[in-house]
Amino acid sequence: MNLLWTILLGLINAVVVGVLVRRVITVGTGWVRNTVVSLVIGLSLWPITLQAFSILGITDHGAVPWVGLGFQAAMVFLLLYGWFIVVQMFVLLAIELVVPSGSFTTVARSASRLPTWYRRVRRLIQIQRILLKFGLGRYLRPRLPSLRLNRREIAKTTAEAFAAAGVTFVKLGQFIATRADMVPIEFVEEFSKLQSEVPPVPFAQLEPELVRAWGRPVDEVFAEFDTVPLAAASVAQVHRAVMFDGAEVVVKVQRPKLRRQVRADSDIVLTLAQQVERRAGWARKVGIVKLAAAFVDSLAAELDYRGEAAQTIALRRADIAHDDSLVRIPEVYTELSGPTVLVLERIEGVPLARAGTRLDRLSALARRDLAEQLFEIVARQVLTTGIFHADLHAGNIIIDGGGRAGLIDFGAVGRLDKRDRRDVAILLVAFEQQNSQAATSAVLDMLGAPVGVDVRELQRDVGQIMMQFQTAPGGYSALFSQLIEFFVDHGFAMPSTIATAFRAISTLEGSLKLLDPQLDLLDLVRAHGEGLLAETRSMSGAIEDAKLYAATTAPLFAEFPARVSRVVQHLEDGTLDIGTSGLGLDSIKELVRSLVDSLVQVVLSTALILGGVVMMAANFGPQLTSELKLFTYFGGWILLGGCTLAAIVLAPSLKNRSL
Known part of the structure; x- marks a missing residue:
């Protein structure tokens, strides 16, 4: 019967102690852990009390717990009860220190992600093996004395490793090739060669994606649909189709399950970038983590074809007034396009890179006219409208049998605001006219002046580049590469929009050379530059x-x-208050008040603990029991108060700590 009363009253005590503890401290008192600790404390309270009574020589306790206690037993029991509450508080705080609140929930939530983590870790190991296979491990060491001498080797080897690692890393290399403002020119040149040639996906695997995008079978959308693709790349493949009105179109459809793979690889790219930046000084100088984050954002945008559709429409509208142009931009069928499917007007022909036979049948004058119109359209896009095709390499220019050109693949589009467009135009014309002062002013307006720059010395350096440009071969592609390297070396922070515009003009020059090997981009700038510059600074504008x-x-x-x-x-x-509005006088007062309160609590708890220890150690005063003196008893209460206050002060410090 006594045991039954002990268990019953122990359970009641567990509830009482648990409630008291939750009211005194609010950290680490979750229901699960608080209930478990309360049960242990509650069920052990009476047995420990009986043991204490025996040690202190108290024998006048009743047969039923807490019933019939004498004065001495009641006094000792109340002190023990208070200490049990304090012990429970410190036990809960200790558990919170080792196992913070929410840890079990986090573990349970993480368990569901184990398959994803497993795939990610397996892919990360695969990528690291590829990097080691190509010998890139030696370039991740903190010190690389011969880095400058081996930069070309590093760039070439890294490009080969990226090609072996799959679509995301191929796209990463292509993205790096667009950031000549951040990476050495050797990397830009080697990564520009990256291409992702992969076998096409069987149409049976693509068809469900098309049906999902259109909400109906393919044969209800098109009168004809070629299941054999016209072209296949690592991200998407292109199929020819015929509308019911007879119009020929191309359907660009994303490969299935690509986004899941890209998301996993994007996390790996960020992880590898963080590791490399921690280990290698050259990576910290380049800012490789920032570069990786920009790539992940751009790739996510590229995988949503609604952006490409909008960009194609914008470029088409900018050039719609030139209906007699030799250069065409395809029409977008917006009602059939979506995040993973893009339907465009088909421009017949072959890519400029493989159009040698067709170009040979054209006269030199026709090829010259086509090159000039292509230059004028892109120059107007860059300098007048502000939205331009940023990747007009020879594979994105289609040549038809009649000697006309079409532009395709508008996934990479650049944008320049009005002020930047004017500065780029001034820079081009200034180089043609050998005006270093105008070119320097345009550069300073575009990029801002680095701290401590000598403007006159900067103008001399720009003038030297002008002189080299006039006498050395290489065209504008070499000029812009040299300019970008010059800007980076002189501490200019080059915006990606400007770097994209420079790259677009450089890339276009290579394509124009295929159309007309005798073409000189300087002559085109001389012929059209003043007119384009006038458009950027028209009087009405x-x-x-x-x-x-x-x-x-x-x-x-x-x-x-x-x-x-x-x-x-x-x-x-x-x-008058200067520069202190962000501080807030009230917040300062509150901060000082909280610091003073905490300090007072710490001092008071320390004093109570020391006082209680001294009184208990003194062991003098009237006898409360045969083995316990009154001052020792009150010292236990004072020590209890100090420990309680210490727990109250300690609890908030565990609330927002960083583990």
């Missing part, structure tokens, strides 16, 4: 800009006298 500027600044001038008056008033009152 300047007037409109001035009106807009006046409209935005007029209120500031109108408010200026009132603002000066308020400043003077604050000076007279002695209430």
Whole structure:
């Protein structure tokens, strides 16, 4: 019967102690852990009390727990009860220190992700084996004394490893090739050669994606659909189709399960970038983590074909006035396009890279006209409209049998605001006219002036590049490569938009050379530059800009006298506050108050603990029991109060700690 009463009252005590502890401290008192600890404490309270009574010489306790206790037994029991509460608080805080709240929930949630983690780790190991296979491990060491001498070797080997690692890493290499503002030119040149040639996916695997995108079978959308693709790449493949009205189109459809693989590989790219940046100084200098993050964002955007459709429409509208142009931009069938499917007007022909036979049948004058129109369209895109095809290599230019050209693949599109367009135009014309002062002004306006730059010395350096450009072969591609390297070496922070525009013009020059080997881009700039520059600084546009500027600044001038008056008033009152609005006087007061309160609590708890220990150690005063003196008893209460206050002070420090 006594045992039954002990268990029953122990359970009741567990509830009481648990509630008290949750009210005193709020950290680490979750229901599960608090209930378990409370049960252990509650069920052990009476047996331990009986043992304490025996040690202290108390024998006048009743047969039923807590019933019939004498004065001495009740006093000792109350002290033990308080200590059990304090012990439970410290036990819970110790558990919180070792196993923070929510750990079990996190573990349970993480268990469901184990298959994904397994695939990711397996893929990471596969990528690391590829890197080691190509001997890249030696380049991840913290010190590379011969890095400059081996840069070309590193770039070539890395490009080969990326090609072996799959689509995401091929795209990463192609992306790096566009960032000549951040990476050495050797990497740009080697990564520009990366191509992802893969066998096509059987149409049976693509058809469900098409049906899902259109909500109906393929034969209800098109009168004809060629299941054999016209072209296949690592991301998508292109099929020819015929609409019911007879119009020929191309259907660009993304490979199945590609996004899942790209997401997993993107995480690996970020992980590898962090590892490399920690280990190698050259990676920290390049900012490889930032570069990897920009790549992940750009790849995610590239895999959504709605962006490419919008960009194609924007470029087509910008050039719609030139219906008689020799260069065509395809029409987009927006009603049939979506995130993974893009339907475009078909431009018949072969890529410029393989159009040698067709070009040979054209006269030199026809090839020259086509090259000039292509240059004029792209130059107008860059300098006038501000949206331009950023990757016009020879594979993205189609030549038909009549000597006309078509532009395809608008996944890589650049954008320049009005001010940058004007600066790029001035820079091109300034190089043609050998005007280093105008070129330097355009550079400073585009990129800003680095700290401590000597503008006159900078102008001399730009003039030297101009002189080399006039006498050395290589064209604008060599010029822009040299300019980018020059800007980086002089500490300019080059925006990616400007670097993309430079790369677009450089890439276009290589394609124009295939159309007309005798073509000189400098002559085209000389012939069309002034007209394009005039478009960027037209009088009507300047007037409109001035009106807009006046409209935005007029209120500031109108408010200026009132603002000066308020400043003077604050000076007279002695209430002028300069640069402290972000601090907040109330928040400072609250911070100081909380620090003082915490300090007082720490000092008070320390004093109580020391006082309690001293009183217990003194062991003097009247006898409360045969083995316990009164001062020792009160010392136990004082020590209990100090420990309770210490637990209250300690609990908040565990709440937001970083593990």
